[in-house]
Amino acid sequence: MPAYAVLGAQWGDEGKGKIVDFLSEDIQIVGRFSGGNNAGHTVVNDDGEFSLHLIPSGIFWPNTFGVVGAGVVVDPDILISEIDYLINKGINITNKILISERAHIVMPYHIILDELMEKSKGNNAIGTTGKGIGPAYADKAYRLGIRMGDILNLDLFKSKLNEVLPHVNRIISNGYDSKPILIDEVLEKWFTWNDRLSNLIGNVEKKVNNSLLNQENVLLEGAQGALLDLDLGTYPYVTSSNPTIGGAFTGLGINPKWLSGIAGIFKAYTTRVGAGPLPSELDMESAKEIRNIANEFGTTTGRPRRIGWFDAVAARYTYQMNGYDSAILTRLDILDELKSLKICKSYKYGSQILEDFPLDLAVLEKCEPIYEEIEGWCTSTYGVTEYSDLPDNAKLYVMKIEEFIGCNIDIISTGPHRKNTIKRKPLII
Numbered sequence: 001m002p003a004y005a006v007l008g009a010q011w012g013d014e015g016k017g018k019i020v021d022f023l024s025e026d027i028q029i030v031g032r033f034s035g036g037n038n039a040g041h042t043v044v045n046d047d048g049e050f051s052l053h054l055i056p057s058g059i060f061w062p063n064t065f066g067v068v069g070a071g072v073v074v075d076p077d078i079l080i081s082e083i084d085y086l087i088n089k090g091i092n093i094t095n096k097i098l099i100s101e102r103a104h105i106v107m108p109y110h111i112i113l114d115e116l117m118e119k120s121k122g123n124n125a126i127g128t129t130g131k132g133i134g135p136a137y138a139d140k141a142y143r144l145g146i147r148m149g150d151i152l153n154l155d156l157f158k159s160k161l162n163e164v165l166p167h168v169n170r171i172i173s174n175g176y177d178s179k180p181i182l183i184d185e186v187l188e189k190w191f192t193w194n195d196r197l198s199n200l201i202g203n204v205e206k207k208v209n210n211s212l213l214n215q216e217n218v219l220l221e222g223a224q225g226a227l228l229d230l231d232l233g234t235y236p237y238v239t240s241s242n243p244t245i246g247g248a249f250t251g252l253g254i255n256p257k258w259l260s261g262i263a264g265i266f267k268a269y270t271t272r273v274g275a276g277p278l279p280s281e282l283d284m285e286s287a288k289e290i291r292n293i294a295n296e297f298g299t300t301t302g303r304p305r306r307i308g309w310f311d312a313v314a315a316r317y318t319y320q321m322n323g324y325d326s327a328i329l330t331r332l333d334i335l336d337e338l339k340s341l342k343i344c345k346s347y348k349y350g351s352q353i354l355e356d357f358p359l360d361l362a363v364l365e366k367c368e369p370i371y372e373e374i375e376g377w378c379t380s381t382y383g384v385t386e387y388s389d390l391p392d393n394a395k396l397y398v399m400k401i402e403e404f405i406g407c408n409i410d411i412i413s414t415g416p417h418r419k420n421t422i423k424r425k426p427l428i429i
Helices: 016-026 076-088 108-124 133-142 148-152 154-176 183-200 204-213 245-252 284-294 312-322 392-405
Strands: 003-008 029-032 041-045 048-052 065-068 097-100 218-221 259-267 270-272 306-308 326-330 340-349 352-354 368-375 409-413 421-423
Touching: 003 016, 003 245, 016 041, 016 218, 016 259, 016 326, 016 409, 029 204, 065 204, 076 183, 097 183, 097 204, 108 133, 108 154, 108 183, 148 154, 148 183, 154 183, 204 218, 204 245, 245 259, 259 312, 284 306, 312 340, 312 392, 326 392, 340 392, 368 392, 392 409
Parallel strands: 003 218, 003 259, 029 065, 029 218, 065 097, 259 326, 326 409
Antiparallel strands: 041 048, 270 306, 340 352, 340 368, 409 421
């Protein structure tokens, strides 16, 4: 090892929670490096089923410690409720997690701003989760952010709030004709945050780097997906952070020399939440069939996900930008009942055939998929743990995806439980 990154390779919702949990048995530290509680990671193991939004998904193993890096924006109320949720399910992590003092806080007014901004855009809304993530990152860039370390000092917290709140209220009152926020309403939050979280806030960067210096295994847990990257994704239909590999280094404060490998997680078909191009999108009836089989509704928002065939053009693009050493394919079992499957291998744009993912959104929106069709296997793959036990057509489907991406698929998920996994090759050595 000692550092290994696991990244979403599509538009998010690829099954990162399950895979991170599966890979974390021999990991000393698992760290979230980007995003906020707009992420929704589902873990199913011997302890039960869990939905996580901020806490790293590898936390369930007894010797694994979780960290939340400076690149994450943290809603303290959500963090507290998530800790309580785990405690109520018999998982006490209060001595197993550290939140970076440099991580920015999603303040109550960020959530209000998010809702007002989306509403004002009408039909042109991006389709954010409404969790305040974008406004929190915006304040970070404006140097108006309040950080987790400020929870440790009331005077400092109050001073920063006095600085930023007039600016926020001008936007809320003048820009959106909405009710201004009173400082006392926000200050009340501080006392709960300080009481519940002060012992969990510290120097994550030092802890992670010390672990690496001691040759311990560190897993870098991505959130969202590469095609939602603020800089490299389908802008403006993107998230507000960098879920690509560069964000892992800045988000956890480590240097690239520690990295021993990168895995990209691909769902066996494509999904997307919210607005933006999805070239291989299925018609409503076909999408409904897969959505209902797979329960494709957002973990965070509950919104129905848009469904498409596997898009190898987009997959090649994320492979190029992240340099995956291995690909991981999830939800293969969802396709068991389909009589035929399609893989989008290229795009048609006017009279042109495009092998590369267009960076111009106006071009991408007009692209039509060119498919390779494969006969389905119509046999259950649920819970299969050996590649040799897969039906021949399922193997063919896997091999075709490998061929189109140019990357080996070393892990295949055949169900939600960590045990429902085919490991063709060890990733973490």
